[in-house]
Amino acid sequence: MIKIEGLKKVYKNGNIAVEALKGINLTVKPKEFVSIMGPSGSGKSTMMNILGCLDKPSDGKYELDGEIIEGMNDDQLAVIRNKKIGFVFQSFNLLPRISALRNVELPMIYAGVSPEERRKRAINALERVGLGERMNHKSNELSGGQRQRVAIARALVNNPSILLADEPTGNLDTKAGDEIMEIFQQLNNDGVTIVMVTHEPEIAEHTKRIITFRDGEIIEDKMVENQIILS
Numbered sequence: 001m002i003k004i005e006g007l008k009k010v011y012k013n014g015n016i017a018v019e020a021l022k023g024i025n026l027t028v029k030p031k032e033f034v035s036i037m038g039p040s041g042s043g044k045s046t047m048m049n050i051l052g053c054l055d056k057p058s059d060g061k062y063e064l065d066g067e068i069i070e071g072m073n074d075d076q077l078a079v080i081r082n083k084k085i086g087f088v089f090q091s092f093n094l095l096p097r098i099s100a101l102r103n104v105e106l107p108m109i110y111a112g113v114s115p116e117e118r119r120k121r122a123i124n125a126l127e128r129v130g131l132g133e134r135m136n137h138k139s140n141e142l143s144g145g146q147r148q149r150v151a152i153a154r155a156l157v158n159n160p161s162i163l164l165a166d167e168p169t170g171n172l173d174t175k176a177g178d179e180i181m182e183i184f185q186q187l188n189n190d191g192v193t194i195v196m197v198t199h200e201p202e203i204a205e206h207t208k209r210i211i212t213f214r215d216g217e218i219i220e221d222k223m224v225e226n227q228i229i230l231s
């Protein structure tokens with residue numbers, strides 16, 4: 001699914017250069033469920049932005065679901081993002097005054113899906129995350145955990161190859177956070193590949209593999225021996 005070799009990212013501000021990623025090698029196979037951990041400034045966001053085709057590496061190779069990503073221009077990256085990647089953010093990033101259903105339909109409008117098909121797929125995705133009953137609520141009428149479930153439904157509707165989540169439980173209490181992890185585990189059981197950043201060890205224990213970054217390098221990469229299954 002993901003094949004990365006010698007990936008580097010250098011940020012240049014005037015004559016100061018920061019090497020945020022120092023030659024990362026990483027393979028993620030289909031159906032994996034990976035957490036990325038590490039202290040602040042270790043390169044996690046930079047890694048997620050490159051994985052998500054939001055930013056370009058300075059050097060190295062990146063292959064995603066058979067596509068050679070390095071060297072693509074912004075338009076080509078946008079096509080890959082729409083076709084292959086679902087994003088979930090800490091801050092949900094929903095439009096507050098429109099319904100859950102409408103929020104989930106939005107990415108399909110950009111993808112040119114017909115209105116009937118949009119509605120059908122949005123309802124299906126909302127039912128998948130347990131929000132079938134609440135889909136006509138505006139997102140600002142929902143709890144944090146419910147909002148994140150809407151965001152997950154939105155991330156799924158274009159049937160992405162991979163789900164990328166940046167601190168998806170960071171704004172949630174333990175109970176709501178566990179509900180989100182339970183949904184991720186179900187999706188992963190259904191075959192969805194997930195890569196997630198978290199700095200909470202208890203959250204990472206719900207995934208299958210933990211990769212730890214430090215100073216722009218991977219310092220540890222281990223399988224979770226006793227994955228804690230929710231549900």
Ligand code: ADP
Pocket residue numbers: 011012013018019020038039040041042043044045046047
């Ligand atoms: P993390 O997500 O683990 O906190 P980041 O990927 O945000 O780490 O940052 C890695 C390093 O790159 C840090 O030293 C950070 O200061 C630097 N960095 C991140 N973004 C930029 C930027 N846009 N310009 C310059 N330096 C940056």
Ligand code: ADP
Pocket residue numbers: 045049054087089090091093166167
């Ligand atoms: P942080 O990790 O600093 O709390 P967010 O979780 O809001 O920030 O966003 C994580 C990353 O995703 C950011 O670096 C940003 O560039 C990117 N991002 C934020 N919003 C969007 C969006 N609507 N579409 C695509 N990428 C986004």
